Amino acid sequence: MDELIKVRVHPPSGTIVLQRPEKRNALTRLMLLQVQQAFDDLHQERKVRAVILTGAGAAFCAGVDMAEVHATFSAEDALEQWHRDTLQLKQLFETMLRFPKPIIAAVNGPAVGPGAGLVLASDIVLGTPGAQFGLPEPKRGLVAGIVSPLLAFRVGAGQAANLLLSAQLIDARQALERGIYHQLVPFDQVWAAAHDQAQQCAQSSPAAIQLTKRMLNETIGEHLGTLLSAGAAVSATAHTTEAAEEGLAAFLEKRDPKWW
Numbered sequence: 001m002d003e004l005i006k007v008r009v010h011p012p013s014g015t016i017v018l019q020r021p022e023k024r025n026a027l028t029r030l031m032l033l034q035v036q037q038a039f040d041d042l043h044q045e046r047k048v049r050a051v052i053l054t055g056a057g058a059a060f061c062a063g064v065d066m067a068e069v070h071a072t073f074s075a076e077d078a079l080e081q082w083h084r085d086t087l088q089l090k091q092l093f094e095t096m097l098r099f100p101k102p103i104i105a106a107v108n109g110p111a112v113g114p115g116a117g118l119v120l121a122s123d124i125v126l127g128t129p130g131a132q133f134g135l136p137e138p139k140r141g142l143v144a145g146i147v148s149p150l151l152a153f154r155v156g157a158g159q160a161a162n163l164l165l166s167a168q169l170i171d172a173r174q175a176l177e178r179g180i181y182h183q184l185v186p187f188d189q190v191w192a193a194a195h196d197q198a199q200q201c202a203q204s205s206p207a208a209i210q211l212t213k214r215m216l217n218e219t220i221g222e223h224l225g226t227l228l229s230a231g232a233a234v235s236a237t238a239h240t241t242e243a244a245e246e247g248l249a250a251f252l253e254k255r256d257p258k259w260w
Contacts, residue, residue, distance in 0.1 A: 003019065004018075005019050005031065005035055006019050010195065011047040012202035013198035014048035014051050015052040018054070018055040018061055021055070021057025022057075024057070025115070026064060027115070036092050040095075043100065050104055051099070051103050052106050052191065058130070059108070061118055063112045063113025064089075069085075070249065072239075089146055090146050090228050090231075093117060097221075098217070100213065101201075101209065102123045102197075103121070103122040103124070106190045108187060109128065109131055110132040110133070113134075116135055123213065125183075126182065126193050126194050129172050129184060132171055134169035136169065138165075140250075141257065142235070142248075144164060144235070148231055149231050150224075150228075151163065172184055242260075246258060246259070
């Protein structure tokens, strides 16, 4: 199996590195499985008190692999595959929200689409000056259905509408001002700053941290699971449209899409 991520342990932190820099760490189906497995493994590591999620190279995560998604249009089981894809992404976000230890996103570069979702499913977010953030799915004929509830949960419905409907990329300073990023640090210091955050979290009781996450994500975010399921259904449906086929083709061909 290709190793599309790396896992490192430097107590009290464990680090998951998205390891596909030549593709700006765009997520493939196999990569999502490996990230899911990494969280499961670090869950069991008693000496790991917080998990750092970051990317290799100059990007955090450019979303999903568009070539892999576009190839599905010609598959006989396309609808079933898109359903499986959305459920897989939803499962990862739910794993992160329910994870009993703090997750610290060390956003070393652009976080786009589902990559932005990884940021929003994390608890503490450190960004670098080049860490753009955005949900450009509508420009590709798609809907950010699974990420939308996370965005509204973190920053409110008004800010979410602005970002989702404009489909714009905002810079790291704007993401900080809107409460998406919590701190900006230089590129070469982002992992060290995240490790410092892990050390801070490790001073607290593990049981108290786990209960705090449950309070935030299951009590205050009481309806979040239902909203993620509804968003997954919308996202899967959007993939079946002619707009999605044209938008993805235009993206891969580096041209403007032709909407009807």
